[in-house]
Amino acid sequence: MSAASPLNPNPAPRPTVLSLAIKEKAALYAAYMPFLKNGGLFVSTQKSYQLGDEIYLILALMDDPQKYQIAGKVVWLTPPDAHHNKAQGVGVHFPDDDSSQRARLRIEELLGAALRSSRATHTL
Secondary structure (H helix, E strand, O other): OOOOOOOOOOOOOOOEEEEEEEOOOOHHHEEEOOOOOOEEEEEEOOOOOOOEEEEEEEEEEEEOOEEEEEEEEEEEEEEEHHHHHHOOEEEEOOOOHHHHHHHHHHHHHHHHHHHOOOOOOOOO
């Protein structure tokens, strides 16, 4: 129940659910945020978010049949009309939990040597 009640006048908003299906290695490289402590992903979205907002991310990676469910937080904002034609969206920081660490390890396995590339990404 998300409505205010006498016992909890300011209930926490429920996290937004975002789905992200990455089908190509280049797209994964562009979205991955390895500079975050537990890793993270940029998600292109036109919805407005604030830093610290909770996001429930359902992630599908290329041909991997597993869906990764990540309860992360917004740590990066790219507004509409950003410089250098960057896509509008948010960076979601993975928490330090088993599901997120499995996703991070799988992402890094898929990217392999590309992790050391200096190509531009959605964030840096």
